[in-house]
Amino acid sequence: MNTSTKAGIAGTVGVLAIIGLALLDPLTRARFINEVLITWGFPLLLVIIIGAVLLATLASEKIGVSVLVCVLGLGGLVFYGMARTYNTSLEYASTVQESKDEMPTLKERAPFLVAERQASSNLSGINGQIGGTDYLADSNHYSTLVDRKGPFNPGYAAIINQTIALTGQATGKPCLFDEKHAGERMDGWLGNSLTRAIAAKDSMLIAKVADVWGYCDGDTPKVVVPVTKLSGWINPVHVPAGVAIYDGHTGNVEIRSEVKAGELPGPVIPVSYVERVNASLSTHNGDWWTMVTGQSGLTDEVKDDNDPNKDNHSAFSLALKGEPGSVFASPFTSRASSRSIEDIALLESGHVKAGETPTVTLYHLDNPRQSNAATADKIKADYSSLAGWATGLSVQEVIPVSHDEWAASIGLNQNVVYRVLVKADGSSCLTNADGEKIRCIDAAGKTVGASGTETPADGGQPSTMGAVNALSNEDLARLQSAVTAEVLKRLTQK
Incomplete structure (x- = not known):
């Protein structure tokens, strides 16, 4: 056995020893098994087979055959990659009924x-x-x-x-x-x-x-x-x-x-x-x-x-x-x-x-x-009279709750003030913190009260106490300031 052969064997043994020591770590071992052997094991096997055939053809000095093997091998790997991705998706999709x-x-x-x-x-x-x-x-x-x-x-x-x-x-x-x-x-x-x-x-x-x-x-x-x-x-x-x-x-x-x-x-x-x-x-x-x-x-x-x-x-x-x-x-x-x-x-x-x-x-x-963005815009338009839209009030999270009903929240960053139940036909109802209905909008866009009776044409509510109770401390303070300013303005005009 010549010196180069001995060096090659020693190098191989050294590499295997390093890999073996690394695999003693449970996390490294788990990742090697799942990410290398299972996830990439078959593609790596294909690469090794194609590489071995290519080396064999090159050793026989058959250049034309080597080029053909290289082209077919690369094409086969690309085809396998696309087919694997698609078939994997089909396997997950097969669990959906x-x-x-x-x-x-x-x-x-x-x-x-x-x-x-x-x-x-x-x-x-x-x-x-x-x-x-x-x-x-x-x-x-x-x-x-x-x-x-x-x-x-x-x-x-x-x-x-x-x-x-x-x-x-x-x-x-x-x-x-x-x-x-x-x-x-x-x-x-x-x-x-x-x-x-x-x-x-x-x-x-x-x-x-x-x-x-x-x-x-x-x-x-x-x-x-x-x-x-x-x-x-x-x-x-x-x-x-x-x-x-x-x-x-x-x-x-x-x-x-x-x-x-x-x-x-x-x-x-x-x-x-x-x-x-x-x-x-x-x-x-x-x-x-x-x-x-x-x-x-x-x-x-x-x-x-x-x-x-x-x-x-x-x-x-x-x-x-x-x-x-x-x-x-x-x-x-x-x-x-x-x-x-x-x-x-x-x-x-x-x-x-x-x-x-x-x-x-x-x-x-x-x-x-309709889309979540369109639903949020419609909620803002239907309930535009709510205090706070200009100061950070927003529609938050629209989730499904039944076959034709969706629940949305209206609030600030860390405080939910109102809930809205939206139906697929566009009708909705607004509730406050106590769960009381404040106002509803029918499919035709007409405003109706909590009891189902029509509200005044100017959009006024049959009862405003529920809405006031639902306001946060900050919004209530802003509302009080606005009311005070309006009262002073009217008294001055008199």
Whole structure:
């Protein structure tokens, strides 16, 4: 054996040793298995085969054959890449069942962005910064994870549970993590990494930061990480695999392969999985070419810059009304050109069993509803007499609550003042903080009172006390100043 051969063997052994040592780390091992062997394993195998054939033809000095192999190989890889992407979308889309029935009624919720902004007001005395906020539909709470400040991304500091009525401000109570025994979080470094702790339990589990949420189990903070596993090799797809639960006092990580409805207060299906299913509906009622050219399919993406749902446009976590259970509700429009809401997909989110795909039902609306931006503009026009539009009052979050009804909020950044129930035919009703109807608009655009009787032609209300009671302190002060100025003006004129 010559010197060069020995050097080659030694180099190969050294590389394998380095790879072997790296794979001793559970997170590195999990990423190698999922991202290299499963996700890219088949494409890499094709590249190796094509490369080996090309080297063989070059060694035989058959230039023409080598060029042919190179062209066919590259063309084959491009074709495989496009086919794989399309077939993967078809696999996710196959889990969606169309229904001709009316969609079930859903419970309303306070706007997500208001809950996110209000969480900071409950940070007093906590050494941390606001992380992700999630709505826990099964318990009707908003929950916010608070990241502990410090180098190398130490663990979570607290979880803030917020109770938010449909109007008004939130009441929040934090539960604190034990800094000594629970120092991991999802994007933590080395020993602070909750992702690594989950991988140590099962190398096949895939955990994403975007899917994490927390809740307070009494005074004990619990972090819930819905996880997935990859299924298949030629066209690998993600399949829900249960949840990982992190105890904020002991630091223990528990893996549950099955969670029944009601056992946990929030969703046990990853939001990232919902996003994959939603994206797959670009294949709806079309083929590969119409999908690529945007001539067919559905999308949950925002099409208007002034859409009130722009920052949180889909996968609304909502509870079923009149029966137990929760869903991710996603409104859809046509990819072709329409901005009207034509379909709603409901994905069951409260229970999971490893290896089983959740039930997804697509409901087609008999009366498509105009876009969120157009709906918000109509609400502003119909209720233009409300005090505060010029000082920051805005329409916040339009969500589906039944087959032909949508709920919208009107308020300031951290305070919801009114609720509006909008129907597909354009009619709507405005309610105040006490749930009292202030005014309604029928399908013809005629203003009617809370009792259904027509109001005066000038748009006056049969009763203004409800509207006054619904005003925030700031708006009430502005109204009082305006009334005082008007009274003084009239007295001066006399």
